[in-house]
Amino acid sequence: MTATTLDPKTALVVVDLQKGIVGLPTVHPTADIVANSATLADAFRAKGLPVVLVRVTGGAPGRTETPRHSGTPADDWAEIVSELGPREGDIVVTKQQWGAFYGTDLDLQLRRRGVTQVVVTGVATSIGVESTARSAHEHGYHVTVVTDAVTDMDTDAHRNSVERIFPRLGETDTTEAIVKLLG
Numbered sequence: 001m002t003a004t005t006l007d008p009k010t011a012l013v014v015v016d017l018q019k020g021i022v023g024l025p026t027v028h029p030t031a032d033i034v035a036n037s038a039t040l041a042d043a044f045r046a047k048g049l050p051v052v053l054v055r056v057t058g059g060a061p062g063r064t065e066t067p068r069h070s071g072t073p074a075d076d077w078a079e080i081v082s083e084l085g086p087r088e089g090d091i092v093v094t095k096q097q098w099g100a101f102y103g104t105d106l107d108l109q110l111r112r113r114g115v116t117q118v119v120v121t122g123v124a125t126s127i128g129v130e131s132t133a134r135s136a137h138e139h140g141y142h143v144t145v146v147t148d149a150v151t152d153m154d155t156d157a158h159r160n161s162v163e164r165i166f167p168r169l170g171e172t173d174t175t176e177a178i179v180k181l182l183g
Helices: 030-046 106-112 125-138 155-169 175-182
Strands: 010-015 051-056 091-095 117-123 142-151 171-173
Touching: 010 030, 010 125, 030 051, 030 117, 030 142, 030 175, 051 106, 051 125, 091 106, 117 125, 125 142, 125 155, 142 155, 142 175, 155 171, 171 175
Parallel strands: 010 051, 010 117, 051 091, 117 142, 142 171
Antiparallel strands: none
């Protein structure tokens, strides 16, 4: 669990820290995940590095064994939590599936800025965060996942992603360590 370096053009990608999701029961309190992500966002902004705020407003079609959420979400369900922004210069990506790359312009936004590495935070560890980290890896980005800035609704799924998947996709470390690497 040690991030070795951050590329000169690294972006922070914050996944699904929005009003309709932060109230869900999670392994680690979402208030801590929001606070750590906000600390990172402030540090990235201070260095002039891109901050990407991802929100989900729908779901991919297709049959699943697990029932989908039903009902109409609250009007502010997809709003990014105020602790994170968006702030001037932030990139906001709206997705309709788990990962932040498929069906969005995230890759284009990052490449236009010369980004070569992404630092990923958010909810849920085994769904949106893992899907985004996998896709970033497949797109050729260096990937770092901030382990104290991600959480999940399922303990085993969270642990599997942090212990088994993320080390195969890149590096992991804490908020404090990433802020130190930013200098």
